[in-house]
Amino acid sequence: MHWLKSSFILTALWGLPAAAAEVDVRLSTREAVVGVPIVLQLSIHNAEDYQPPTLPDIDGCEIRSAGPPARRSQVSIINGRRSESSSDTLSYLITPRREGSFEIPSFHIQADGESLATDTLRFVATKSDSGDRLIVEITGDKEQVYVGQPLNLSLKIWLKPFRDRQRRLTLSEGDMWQMISSHSQWGSFADRIRELADGRRRPGGQEVLRTDSEGQERSYYLYEVDSTVYPTHAGSIDADEVQIVVDYPTALGPSRSPLGGLFEDDFFGSPFNNRLTITASQPIVGEARIGSTEVLPVPRDGRPDDYRGAVGQYEIVTQANPTTVDAGEPVTLNIGIAGTGPMELVQAPPLHELTDLTDDFRVADESLAGFVKQDTKLFSTTIRPRREGITAIPPIRFSYFDPDAEQFKTIYSEPISITVNPAESLAMDSIVGSSRFEQTENDATPIRGSELLPDFTNVDNPDAVLTSQVAASRQSSWWLLVVLPTLVWLAALVVKHRRALRHCLPRLRSARATCLASLQHADDGPAIVAALRQYIADRSGKPCPTNATAVGALRTLGMYPLAGEVESMMHRLDRDAGGAALLDNSSDHDEQVAQAIALVDQIESACAARGRVRLNTAKRSATDGTSKTVAQRSAGMLSAFILALTASSATAAGPVSLSPQQQRTVLAEAAQAYAEATAAGSNDSAEAQAGFEAAAAKYQLLVDSGVRNSLLYRNLANAYAQSGQRGRAIAYYERAKRLAPDDPVLSTNLQWANARVSSAPVPSSENVGADNASSVMERLLASVRAGNANVLQAIGRTRVIVVLAIASIMFWGLLTMRTLWRPFPVWRWAVLPLVAGLLCGGLLLLSDTAPPPAWNAVLVADTVTVHAGDGQAFASVQTFRDAQGQRVRVIGERGKWRQIQTPNQQPGWVEASNVLLVGPGGRVGEWESGRVGEGESGRVGEWERGRVGEWGSGGVGEWGSEE
Template sequence: MQTFSTNARRTLLLSALVVSGALGASAAEVRVGVSTRDTYVGMPVVVQVQVSNASDVEPPVVPRVDGVEVRAAGAPARNTQITTINGRMTKSTSLTYAYELTPQRAGAFRVPPISVVADGTRLETRPIEFVASKSETGDLLFVEVAGKENQIYVGQALDLTLKIWVRPFRDSDRGVTLSAGDMWRTISPRSGWGAFEDRMRELDSNRERPEGREVLRKDRDGVEHSYYLYEVDATIYPKSPGQIDAQDVRVIVEYPTSLGAARDPFASIFGDMPMPGGFGGAFGGDDFPSPFGRRLAVEAARPIVAEAVVEPIEVRAIPTAGRPSDYRGAVGRYHIVTEARPASVKAGDPIELLIGVAGTGPMELVQAPPLAELAGLTADFKVPSEPLAGFVQGDRKVFSTTIRPRREGVAQVPAIPFTFFDPQQGEFVTVRSEPIPIHVDPADTLALDAIVGSGAGAGASGAEGTPAALAPLLDNFAGEDLLRSEAPYQPGAGVLTLLLAAPPLAAGAFWVRRNRARVSRLMERLGVGAHRAQARIQAAQTPGEVCTVLRACLARRLRLNPELQDAAAVVGALRASGQHKLAVRCERVFYAARQADAGGVTPRASLDDVKREALAVLAQFQQRRERPQATPRRAARAASVLALAAVIAGGAASASAAPTGGTPLHTAQQSQAVLSEATRLYQNAMGLSGDDSAEAKQAFAHAAEKYQLLVDAGVENSRLYVNLANAYLQSGQPGASIANYTRALRIHPTNRVAQLNLRHATQSLGPAGAEAPTPGGGGLASAAAAAGGWLWGHAGPRGLVAAAVAGWLAFWLVIGLRLHGLRYAWKTIATAAAVVAIASAGLYASNRGGADSLTAVVTAPAAALREGDGDHFPVAGVALSEGQRVEVAKQRGGWLKVRSRSGQTGWVELRSVEVI
């Protein structure tokens, strides 16, 4: 028992060691490494922090060290290592963070432990120590920054020149002096360029370098030496007063100390021929154009660092005394120009104002004049208060905004001032643009003395000279039912089919009832009564009765008198119709019947034989009669059934195709809130219409945006469309208003408000808004179209369908009374009823077909109708006017192929029209 316990303890101890070893192998680890412990001022030391076996790592935080600049050296590197030993695979991952620590002064530095959080555990590295010494450049490197001005103002352009003198390295043993190009390549990419950074990047991207020229310069002892001088130009705009410094300009040169033969694997093949890369020529310099000579390379170098020395340049602050209120920081010399379009508008309509500023200063920093603070402009125009954004074109910056004249009669856009500080004169200067003459007409909708609302009386009057019956009704509809989608009227297929089919069926039934004998004979002629003749033959008691039934049946079928007693006439009629064999067989039946009645044979046997032979004759006659007529009669019946099915299916299809309206995307509460806000904005705008046209039109535009939100959410309601169109009309967008009035009339063609306002919106565009006549139209066709349009607008689809049904019922009522025997002028009345029914049905079908076609309305002031069928449509055709309606043929990207009412076809931009 004790032995067992000892073994158990050993097993448990071994298992614990294995588990602890596994846990220790999988625990997160952090290590730190440094590239060097001895560096120079300005030369960075690379520190790497490696985190192993951790799935979740927070980026390390390097402590701040006085005199050391810390910068992350790119994204962390991830490394995965898989090791297999004795068939056992081990996987380890590591994440390495790199940082550049650049000493700013000479001395010894100590970086405290770096903290890392890995898998929720905080780990720390060991501290890092390194020493930085000042690089003794001696007379090898000089850096200066020179300016063309000794004194400038804040924001004034200052041209600076970076000058770098590098003493060329000379290998006295080989008698080789490095060229200007070779010495430029010794400049380290870790150099800091400050204000010259953009220029250096441009040179690098173009694979260029500053031109290096050899000059003589005195060293610190006053002895002249040969140097390569590199010059880089840049322009800066000081942002604060004080002295110009260049502390961020630091040039690092890996200055060669010895040269040696280049390790070129192709040297044995090409000998002294220079190879790409490294130094060209004898050394790769610019002064050795010969392609021959052994290649050399730098074997050893030492870094030298030089800080830029700046000539004293004072930056003065912009004076505050006498500073105009519209000054926005421009320094230099500028001039301003303006442009306004269009030059002729109505009160409250938008005018695009373009402002161009050109000058000598940094154009990207130029701000637009504060238009909202210019009393001369805001007195006559509504001006946006937000700052204007502009774009730079060369030495000019262009700003664009929209202004609206507040009232009619405004004659010009006043001169726009622009104030800047002229550093040469040392004072503020204000320049002005030239005034722009414009013409502002009264706002036609807003100039109405009394606006007739939807519930106003008929005696009110609108604009001067405009009767109330023709004035627009601009009071918007209200109520929650505006948010309920509507669909255009479509007659019910079942009810319509019943109304159309019942009258002719009733008239036919009445005629059959009054002419039963004639119908019976007709049916027998068509073979419908053959079974009755067969039954009578079977029930006959004597051969004579059989003969009588057969003779009467054949007489009716041959269109003879059924009361005919002469059997020879029936047989003769059969022969005359070409049925000779049947005539002989029928004659035998008649003969056998006469013999049986005379007692020549056994009565019972003769009666059965006569019946059987008579039935055979009747069957043979019926077969010959039905063979040529069966197919047409069945085809006629099938066609009738199919036609009725087609009518029913067509009515059902039209009913199912009727739009049912969209479902709003907003919730009911959101939709109601948007509708209330739109109503409030519209009513406020109505209150402003008499005082300030610009403010009113802006408010109407905001109301239109709210109504448009509801329409875009899927609400299709005729009165909501009218509200939206009214807001567009009064905000100076007649094209958009015409589109929405048209949408309202598609749902309810008898909407009186939409009709009046659509006419007013079209007339407000002048001759350009009038629809072009259809080619070939005029005279009777034009009058008929006008009459049809009037009936459609006043009777509507319901009225036309009711008129068509009433005319149809009246037509068959007249026919029924005539069939009953009543004598009167039935033809005239029936013709009039038929004309009413056909005309109403045709007018409904034509207008409903036109309403279902895809059309668009031009909403831009002018839209170019382009020709061709390419992707870019480069050839311009005629121009479409705002409010003009066009038929849409197809769409391609942002273009629509359309056809105008005058027959012109072409492509127009989708943004210039609104598809209905």
């Protein structure tokens, strides 16, 4: 009982609830010195979880953390009672920068889900009496400057040396520099002080004479720090951010440290030997006194409209790349501005406001961000010529204020000569419309012969464009047009010759039906016996040439009673007079046949019962022996199926999520942008180019949202083609053909786009075997397939299928009519449909059995560098110029790189953004899968990745230059 009581008391004591969280705040002192920090300690007691507070701002003070929180825990047991306490202390340094009274307002701390408020604290700050010991001045090299004009400032610190009269010791200028506190504020000189500290250096001091406040010359150490500033506002130079704090020594004493005392700082170092150190000091603060330099505002009279605040002397240069383009194509314009002012603050010229530039070029209405390199700031932008025939980029002007001349100046860059050719697709202003054969003399791009012009009319019906489709299979169902009429003719043959077939194919009937038919036609006893023996042989699966073998077969099946009856009947029938005479009595004949039929029915029932028993036994044994295994396998298969679905959903790249209404809105915006660009094409190629790119971006967004539709792909390809991105146009025309192979508009537009690819041969999906053929037969077959593809494209696959259907129905219909009705000279009428059917079937068969193309991707960049590995660090294998639209085969992927096989069969790696997969899924390996997958989310604007200096530089490995 005593043990239970003690246990209960101990449990009660240990189960006492923890103390509630508390917070208190305190200051190290209530009277501070300007420039010298005081410590604010915030203690949080008995809190398991808390959020560090954000201290309020205090005007005239700087607040910063003094380090990580300090954790303290304590456990005490008094008179058998156990108590725990913990506290976290957060320390902050508060540095007053001016005299006055300051208040730290109450703030809240979240601890254990509660909001705890602190008390309000007050303290005062006074200036230390530095006397003549510390003097700080800032002087400029000019008496008058303009806002933004560079001004060289010099920070001068006069510090009186400390003298220990008892030891007759004077601290050196290095010792006194060490006394400058790390709590000093350096203002615009901070970068220079940090630079010296990083180099383990300090400003050099020299001993000079200076008159003090009493008019007597005293010895001082003078330290000078130089800096260049750019005033940001008119008036006087702001020196409030400079405040020098010195821990001025008041006494020296023996050092207790074997290393020489208290000064081991990397920046200030230890100025003392192992014998003496500072034992007492007094903080003194030096407020900087500024010179008489006056800052004047930049005048407003005569200020140019394009002035953007530059002050100083400047020069401007420009560079364009490329210098030969088609109307509407981008030109990279680089602008370099060099000068004496603060280059970080220099802004680019407002190009969109320069009418002499915007009249001929489309310029983005945006400010340019540049980067500073030494004394030059570089800007880069893209401009587009609006029409053909432009011969130069006009000079770019830049205005600035020259403070020496006290006037505004405007400088100009040199004009840049360029050549602007007619837009490749926009030159034919009648190109948007129905496809047709024509040749005009006014077209800027000549049409060879009777070339079929493309149809760039987009379809914007949401119901037609936003409905996903499944890729068309390589093996179509046209062969049913041949098979079904043939089956009808065969059925007619069967109907006409059904009697002959019934006798020629008796085995098509069951064993019982065959036996009953034989019994009905039996004329004597031996015929009945023969019918029974044949029936028993069919049911037992064993030959029964004699009565004894037939009876034995029944006994083998376990039908002993029936075997006896069959044996008796056979013996009775064999006693007939040699079995050669007919039965004299028809009633006896019928009775014998009826008995035989009854035996057949009994054998049939016994066989059926025996089969059910055997089947049930097998099922029971299988269930008893493998039910657990089957259940386990089923569960395993189900789990594997679920895991596969989960993995596929987890690894599949999620498309852009758009609701049906959002898709309709995006489609409408794309259609509007496309229509506006089409309308602007004849007057302003640059505006049209930008409009087509905007439309392509909208259509691309729909593709990225998961819509797989041939009309959407065609719309996107048209927008890419009109904006000059022929590589992407070809890729999406090819994707559209995978979904709608019989669309004549796609074939025409793709042929037009292929004709504008560089001089390298363009492989097609029908003739890819010709280049790699190793024998005469293979080359001949490849040529036949190529010719077949040309014929099929010229006629139209749909027309060929219609002709095949009519020919097949006519030919087999004529044969069917001749079979069912009276004969007539069928070949007189059937030769023509037979020939037409054979020709159409051959065209379709060659097309559907063509090998898959040897390429599965299209290059979409003008310049493509092939590397030996998947990274820029690997050696360059080849560099192809004017590569956009060329076909390659992607054979591997790794991160943001894809391995391709180039036209000369040399593998290499290119950036994934430079190649676009043409397969239905946009992934490697899905070219032949026929699945609808995630499309390649190419983005408009990737043509701008080319760098300055690479245009027109030539190089080894141009397309078509290697055998």
